[in-house]
Amino acid sequence: MGRVEYDDVWKQFPTRDAPAVRGLTLDVADGEFLVLLGPSGCGKTTALRMLAGLEHPDRGDIRIEGRSVLRLEPKDRNVALVFQSYALYPHMSVRGNIEYPLRVRNIAPAERERKVERAADLLRIQHLLPRRPGQLSGGEQQRVALARAIVREPQVFLMDEPLSNLDAKLRTHTRTELKALQQQLGVTTIFVTHDQAEAMTMADRIAVLDAGVLQQLGTPDNVYQRPANLFVAQFIGSPPMNILDATRDGEALVVAGGWRIAAPHRLDGARAVKVGLRPEAIDLAMAGGDDGQPAEVLVSEPLGSEVIVNVQLADVLLKVRTAPDVRPDPGARVYLRARHDGVRVFDGTTGAALN
Amino acid sequence: MSVIGPQAQTQIAVPPRVRPLEGGSRLEWVLMHIVFAAVTLFFLAPFIWLFTAAFDAHAQAYIRWPSAPTLDNFVQIFSRYAFATALSNSVFVAVSTMLLTVFVVSLAGYSLSRIELRQKAWITYAVLLLQTMPLSATMVPIYGLARELGLRNSYLGLILVHSAIELPFLVWLMKGFFDSVPRQLEEAAWLDGRGKLRALFEIVLPVARPGIAVAAGLSFLSAWAEVLMVLILVDQQSMKTIPLAFYETFRSAGGYTEVQYGLVAAMGVLYVLPVMAVFFATRRLMVRGLMSSTRGL
Numbered sequence: 001m002g003r004v005e006y007d008d009v010w011k012q013f014p015t016r017d018a019p020a021v022r023g024l025t026l027d028v029a030d031g032e033f034l035v036l037l038g039p040s041g042c043g044k045t046t047a048l049r050m051l052a053g054l055e056h057p058d059r060g061d062i063r064i065e066g067r068s069v070l071r072l073e074p075k076d077r078n079v080a081l082v083f084q085s086y087a088l089y090p091h092m093s094v095r096g097n098i099e100y101p102l103r104v105r106n107i108a109p110a111e112r113e114r115k116v117e118r119a120a121d122l123l124r125i126q127h128l129l130p131r132r133p134g135q136l137s138g139g140e141q142q143r144v145a146l147a148r149a150i151v152r153e154p155q156v157f158l159m160d161e162p163l164s165n166l167d168a169k170l171r172t173h174t175r176t177e178l179k180a181l182q183q184q185l186g187v188t189t190i191f192v193t194h195d196q197a198e199a200m201t202m203a204d205r206i207a208v209l210d211a212g213v214l215q216q217l218g219t220p221d222n223v224y225q226r227p228a229n230l231f232v233a234q235f236i237g238s239p240p241m242n243i244l245d246a247t248r249d250g251e252a253l254v255v256a257g258g259w260r261i262a263a264p265h266r267l268d269g270a271r272a273v274k275v276g277l278r279p280e281a282i283d284l285a286m287a288g289g290d291d292g293q294p295a296e297v298l299v300s301e302p303l304g305s306e307v308i309v310n311v312q313l314a315d316v317l318l319k320v321r322t323a324p325d326v327r328p329d330p331g332a333r334v335y336l337r338a339r340h341d342g343v344r345v346f347d348g349t350t351g352a353a354l355n
Numbered sequence: 356m357s358v359i360g361p362q363a364q365t366q367i368a369v370p371p372r373v374r375p376l377e378g379g380s381r382l383e384w385v386l387m388h389i390v391f392a393a394v395t396l397f398f399l400a401p402f403i404w405l406f407t408a409a410f411d412a413h414a415q416a417y418i419r420w421p422s423a424p425t426l427d428n429f430v431q432i433f434s435r436y437a438f439a440t441a442l443s444n445s446v447f448v449a450v451s452t453m454l455l456t457v458f459v460v461s462l463a464g465y466s467l468s469r470i471e472l473r474q475k476a477w478i479t480y481a482v483l484l485l486q487t488m489p490l491s492a493t494m495v496p497i498y499g500l501a502r503e504l505g506l507r508n509s510y511l512g513l514i515l516v517h518s519a520i521e522l523p524f525l526v527w528l529m530k531g532f533f534d535s536v537p538r539q540l541e542e543a544a545w546l547d548g549r550g551k552l553r554a555l556f557e558i559v560l561p562v563a564r565p566g567i568a569v570a571a572g573l574s575f576l577s578a579w580a581e582v583l584m585v586l587i588l589v590d591q592q593s594m595k596t597i598p599l600a601f602y603e604t605f606r607s608a609g610g611y612t613e614v615q616y617g618l619v620a621a622m623g624v625l626y627v628l629p630v631m632a633v634f635f636a637t638r639r640l641m642v643r644g645l646m647s648s649t650r651g652l
Contacts, residue, residue: 052546053545054545073550074545075547075548075549077546081542081543083543085537085539087537087539087543089543089558091561100544100547101548104548105548148543152548
């Protein structure tokens, strides 16, 4: 059982001007796979390290299963952390590394042996047990680090960008396996990453952080489709959401080049707004219709399964996702239509979504 | 059940073997070897003298092969000059100094590396400043302190002073080694269930083993070879160490005009052997340690 709660947690490092974490409140359900996502320096690793007991919050409380852990040493928190660098003990064999947490807890040798074999079996590293970490590839080291974490059967797994040292192919492969492993073990997992693709593919829920503040907490679909603010809108998605300054004209929003987009819902007041359109929320046609907004193609980027067409609309560059067979030439005139259910509107001043 | 499949092993490229003289002329090869031989001979000559004279009953100030090799010089330094006492004193003082120094510099270096202190940079530089003080400048205060504290003619006095001489430099050296040990290793050990002190001894110190070997080697050699402090702290025959016995033998056995070279050489051999033994026992660790310490600077 491993429910985790952050309750208004603050952390300021003396060497930094701004707090690393500001008022983080988060409730992670037992067995959930939560991803802390954000750019470098957003406070995600600090939040993770505070849960592990490697940093102490200035304010607030952190609870595991309803019990505050702030006064507990890292060794007493029953959490396992997989570091970005894996932090394998170089002077011990792989077996020594995996059984270290068991030896520390004075588990009987026979039981220790059984648990090490089971973890090694789960991660297919039996053949590596006699070797030293220095003799292993990055992927193998990562498995050993995972084995060392799961062998203890902790309440919570913490993972600090464990895939970032792997090459792109292995990273994609491993994230699928890691997700399967977590589902099999059912242990609450908090996974830190700056890679939104990792977050989208692995998380039950994503917590997006920026400048130490929780920007949004939601399922991958929710965070992608209904970003809470401009930061989330532009951080999640590749390519990111197109953002256009808009003025209101009755029920319509007028953006660059006089393109009129129907507002998705009633908007109160006459505030300055911004319109957000995902690349797939724009339909691109080669022939004009009554409501098609003419624009000029700058360049097409074929990606195999899709094409990203860059179109110039007045002084704004828009990215439009199209089918692989749609490849307009540079300079071609195309016609854009915004899908009604894909239009997002944000407050022009605060950047918050207007729903 | 396995959920993770095997993946590709990383390929390690083997660099082509470098042949420094490739393309050079035969003359260059010959000249280089002559220079190498000359330099080697220059540095080896004192040792050749030492090892030939020690076994020569009529040793001279120049290198000569003993006409009738003998152990007589060794027998004499033990029977007539109480060399055994000096040898055991030196071994005891050097080994104790080494143990004390390694213990202290490990903890001090670790603290300076890991603990966040307000004026850490100043403290660290102050430690280095101590190393730049000429040893002879501290002679008088050390003599006075040792006399007041009853540490003259005592093992403890010698061990403390010898340790203190080496501490500043070795604290710096060890700080560098600990800086190069990733913090995440000990953090992993804490999370695995170890307290901070046990994590230091089980994880950090074994990883910093080359550094500890360097600290141990250098502190042993320094205490073994130190003369000045022994001269001011020891005047009892039973407390003298090898350098002092060496000096007295050189002076008293025949005086400056008629030096007993064979006796001096025999002492010299027994003086350098432990040093060579320490070096050969720890050479791999020492080289690794010294290489990584210079990388960290």
